[in-house]
Amino acid sequence: MREPDHRYDVLIAGARVAGASTALLLARAGLRVLVVDPLPRGRDTLSTHALMRGGVLQLHRWGLLDRVRAAGTPAITETAFDYGDERITIPIKPRDGVESLFAPRRTVIDPILVDAAIEAGAHVVHGVSVVDLVRDRSGRVRGACIAGGDLPAQNVGADIVIGADGVRSKVARLTGASVEHEGAHATASIYGYWRELDDQRYRWYFRPGVGIGVIPTNGGDACVFVSVRPERFQAARREGLERAYLATVREIDPALVDAMARGGQAGPLRGFAGITGFTRRSYGPGWALVGDAGYFKDPLTAHGMTDAMRDAELLARAVLEDEADALAGYQQVRDGASRGLMEVTDRIASLDWSMDEVKELHVTLAREMSRGIEALEEVRGRAAVA
Ligand SMILES: Cc1cc2nc3c(=O)[nH]c(=O)nc-3n(C[C@H](O)[C@H](O)[C@H](O)COP(=O)(O)OP(=O)(O)OC[C@H]3O[C@@H](n4cnc5c(N)ncnc54)[C@H](O)[C@@H]3O)c2cc1C
Numbered sequence: 001m002r003e004p005d006h007r008y009d010v011l012i013a014g015a016r017v018a019g020a021s022t023a024l025l026l027a028r029a030g031l032r033v034l035v036v037d038p039l040p041r042g043r044d045t046l047s048t049h050a051l052m053r054g055g056v057l058q059l060h061r062w063g064l065l066d067r068v069r070a071a072g073t074p075a076i077t078e079t080a081f082d083y084g085d086e087r088i089t090i091p092i093k094p095r096d097g098v099e100s101l102f103a104p105r106r107t108v109i110d111p112i113l114v115d116a117a118i119e120a121g122a123h124v125v126h127g128v129s130v131v132d133l134v135r136d137r138s139g140r141v142r143g144a145c146i147a148g149g150d151l152p153a154q155n156v157g158a159d160i161v162i163g164a165d166g167v168r169s170k171v172a173r174l175t176g177a178s179v180e181h182e183g184a185h186a187t188a189s190i191y192g193y194w195r196e197l198d199d200q201r202y203r204w205y206f207r208p209g210v211g212i213g214v215i216p217t218n219g220g221d222a223c224v225f226v227s228v229r230p231e232r233f234q235a236a237r238r239e240g241l242e243r244a245y246l247a248t249v250r251e252i253d254p255a256l257v258d259a260m261a262r263g264g265q266a267g268p269l270r271g272f273a274g275i276t277g278f279t280r281r282s283y284g285p286g287w288a289l290v291g292d293a294g295y296f297k298d299p300l301t302a303h304g305m306t307d308a309m310r311d312a313e314l315l316a317r318a319v320l321e322d323e324a325d326a327l328a329g330y331q332q333v334r335d336g337a338s339r340g341l342m343e344v345t346d347r348i349a350s351l352d353w354s355m356d357e358v359k360e361l362h363v364t365l366a367r368e369m370s371r372g373i374e375a376l377e378e379v380r381g382r383a384a385v386a
Helices: 018-028 053-061 065-070 106-119 168-173 230-239 241-252 254-265 304-321 326-349 355-382
Strands: 007-013 033-037 078-082 087-091 123-126 130-135 141-148 149-165 179-182 189-197 201-205 210-216 221-229 270-271 278-280 287-289
Touching: 007 018, 007 141, 018 033, 018 304, 033 078, 033 130, 033 270, 053 065, 053 304, 053 355, 065 087, 065 106, 106 123, 130 149, 130 304, 149 168, 168 287, 179 326, 189 230, 189 241, 189 254, 201 355, 210 241, 221 230, 221 241, 230 241, 241 254, 270 326, 278 326, 304 326, 304 355, 326 355
Parallel strands: 007 033, 007 149, 033 123, 078 201, 149 287
Antiparallel strands: 078 087, 130 141, 141 149, 179 278, 189 221, 189 270, 201 210, 210 221
16 A cells, blocks of 8 residues: 655545545545545445435546446336326436446445546545545644554645544544534435346335335345334334334335246345435635535435435535635535435435325425436536536
8 A cells, every 4th residue: 555645735535435436526526635444445335325416427437327227236217106096107308318226236346436536546545534624824724544454553744634534523523513404304224235136216205104115226236125213213213124124125015026036136134214304514724525524315205315416516516616715616606516416315204294295295306306416416517516
């Protein structure tokens, strides 16, 4: 491992969707970028991985979609909504060079982004964390103290330190970044991988109190997740997660459980207890937050990675603008593009709606997803980053 130097233009904590994408863009623009992450390259994380149009569009634009395809990630050509008495199938319309959606495993997409950042010239060091910030007398952040593995703790100077270090962001804690907006609801989820479900659709099922999703992914597997209220998840934990998971899927689509049993399970089930959505203040003198560190919403609408990539580009543009109020502008655009999506996600995450209501909420969700894409397009029209 090449040891980090003592000075960079940008130091990023976190080498996944948000951090690696930001590093890629800033390194391509010629900045000296250091990224550190305590975890090894390509380690899986607690997350399913359905990408929506905005995320796929960015991978295409960054020249990385071919790598996603080459990793054997199946193309998703339709989305099917199952509301019990009504099933709606929506084909993915070819637009802006994107003909289908993709749901690469995190063991696939995160290293693709990290490798692209390295190829662009970023220095990425795994096994190392940001443990503290370095400030000047005025309190402005001037770098960070990093440590981990064989590397003795050392201060690294940077013009800006970016926290792309997830919901429990250390950089947010060290900067005292306040929560500015909080949702009211959270879902808990249980998910696992199943072989040979033989479907090229995202399938979303909704019933009062439950959401289920089927996400085709690498290796011919499909991720099947069940979202419930946190109280039900805790009860399921006591009674046995697997039994509760399979019983819930059977209740809603017995044929799906039969297909899962035929193909067999690929790996253990994973559980997520739920976290309520929030936005944090995401900039200050010499620092910024991107991805889940600054803006998290319930995973039931599967939009966290897509938004993280959008916000990586918004932040990279703001850093390159080098104007006094550019970082404030970054947060303003991000919040404007996300507020409606956050609200509708929070409402869906209540799992407390009638079937007519949830259908309406999905119409709103589709509109808000398009708004996120348009917000980035508008900023792209104003400035220049690869
Ligand atoms: C159960 C579940 C299902 C989900 N399903 C989907 C889905 O289908 N589609 C979707 O788009 N989104 C989904 N999401 C959301 C998605 O996982 C997140 O939005 C996404 O991971 C955000 O990426 P990130 O890079 O901001 O953070 P993360 O992926 O959390 O990465 C943060 C990185 O920072 C590192 N780090 C932590 N502390 C430090 C430190 N001190 N110094 C340096 N590095 C540090 C961590 O090791 C980690 O690698 C889901 C989330 C959950 C919980």
